[in-house]
Amino acid sequence: MLLEDESNGVVKSADRVLDVIELLARWGREMSHTEIADTLEIPKSSLTKLLKNLTARGFVEFVPLTKGYRLGEALIRLSEQSTHSRSLINCAQPVLSEITQQTLESCALNQLKGDQVEVVATVTSPQRLVSHLRLGDLAPLYAVSGGKVILAFLPDQMRSEYMKTVKMQAITPATMTTKKVLLAQIETIRQSGVAYSMEEYTPGIVGVGVPVLSSSGFPLGSLNVAIPSVRYSEKVGARAAAILRSSAERIRRRYISANGEGARGI
Template sequence: MLLEDESNAVVKSADRVLDVIELLARWGREMSHTEIAEALDIPKSSLTKLLKNLTARGFVEFVPVTKGYRLGEALIRLSQQSTHSRSLVSCAQPVLAEITQQTLESCALNQIKGDQVAVVATVTSPQRLVSHLRLGDLAPLYAVSGGKVILAFLPDQMRSEYIKTVKMQAITPKTITSKKALLAQIETIRQTGVAYSMDEYTPGIVGVGVPVLSSSGFPLGSLNVAIPSVRFSERVGARAVAVLQASAERVRRDYIAANEHTR
């Protein structure tokens, strides 16, 4: 019979295995040992053992060229998700509807996909002048509020790697194309917890975004609203921030509670 401390250690190890798999699925590319350790706040020695076991079972593969890890073939043979597990999208969908009810603006849940951000759930504003955030739309992390705020809260090494390799291109005349300017914005976003895109991706649209953070502080995704510039003001922006931050906390809490319950 396992002692209580031993039992707790086994449960913690199982949680970490699931955390590694979920992280690799979200990130969408190979991740180094250090990146995984930072993202999940796992001691490197413990992570080495986990990755060794996962690799041996085929759930994770080591890629020599990039010296990174990715999901393995064994996962393909398993069901994509337990029917009892709630995804971030299912937790966020009713909250998105409430965001639009409160702000009267289009809103979205976004998640990182490689070096871009994708709209994974959205609700459209009922107003005549509206910005359409279409399901599946991809945008550069540096150009939209939902992407910037995810970028700001990535672990240091992941963020540094992105900054080092990204090729910043002007999408509109107001798109930030300087890495120095982006780093300055990231510092502000980390302090305030809010990101803005002022006509930087779509002319005439102001984006306001906040992160949805895991219990370890990793950005599971982001919530944002898209406000036509003619309707945007300091008061409107402050209202949007308040609604988004309360909504992000609700999604975070529901997601963590639901998935801890099913483990």
Template structure:
């Protein structure tokens, strides 16, 4: 391993050690105290703290003599908690969605450039589509993936459009950035994402995003309908049920106690 790689690894370890120390401590710590415990040269520690403070992961105390966990780290922890809640709490709501529509339903979460099935309920019909836990599909190909992509921050979308490589799962799979951009605009206008046999032949998906209070996607829920049962009445029924289920799920999640300063420390006691 080269010296530059070793230096980068060492620096990363120091950042993690520093954050873990502050989180475990449950109190503000002085510059000298941190340097002594972590055995970091004070000059190196000053630079680490400067970078972490700039990103909001560490913050200085009012008197400027101590440091503690910053709001950005608390926000990350809260976001991770919401994602876990979303996966574990969604099955009850998906079961209700499947009962209302008679079709298989799923919760999708972002995994790199894919959408992953994190929870799913199988429909009651003999002819159904199986959305298995852990299944991955490109964001551009499924209704859940498109619903997530449409509400991702602009920087993410810009980078995604620059790197995406389309693979045709079916003859109807989207295969150009231009078409995908047009579809995303429609999703943001109507609030619904569709996949018309673009990932699985004979299956039409309808999805809606699950957005956090800042308007960014926590994930998406969708139903998968065999084309033989899809018609305007079924579409209206599914769209209404998706919105109702999404709103009920969000109401449930957001009414749960949110992470506050001190929780991250107390959980480690």
């Protein structure tokens, strides 16, 4: 049960968890149970329970040789994921500008966030009629091109779990609302490498998206352009897809070069 400090609304046990993690990060070596308890002035019985939970989740690791504790692999992986995410954005930003220069349409880099897709970098079209893709915007994977293409290239288990739990709702009259139709579209996307959203999330806007894949085929993110339907045609869509494909490959190569071998196995 969490203990809450009534004076400021702080959850005391959660605060202690963060104190332990910050202390181990600063210390730079293993610390014994007693050292942690004394430094943080935590009762040893309470610390035992916190460390048990942290080690079970992999955020802290017990080292039998020294009988000490250090930061665990789970925390290190989270840190690496954050670093890789920032690296991908840095690699993509100049390429996004070139996509908009070539297509004259707004474009974005998107990444998976839970069961949604998030805009993490964007460039807005210079034209008067535009679709604004705002940083931090979230959308259902099934409704937008950048989300569909990530969903299509997720590992089978992740995609199956998503399909079991997703509740498809009509956002516009054109939104897909049946899993059978979505699965058929996913198969087409996997074969072509391109996803389309035909006014399925925003009326009057057609999305074209492609994946940014790691060397192992995992979707690091996706690129998409948002085209007002009055400017869209099959020829326009095909040209946008070709530009996005070559751009995604450039970003992928930059990303792997910047992150070394570690990025290859993602």
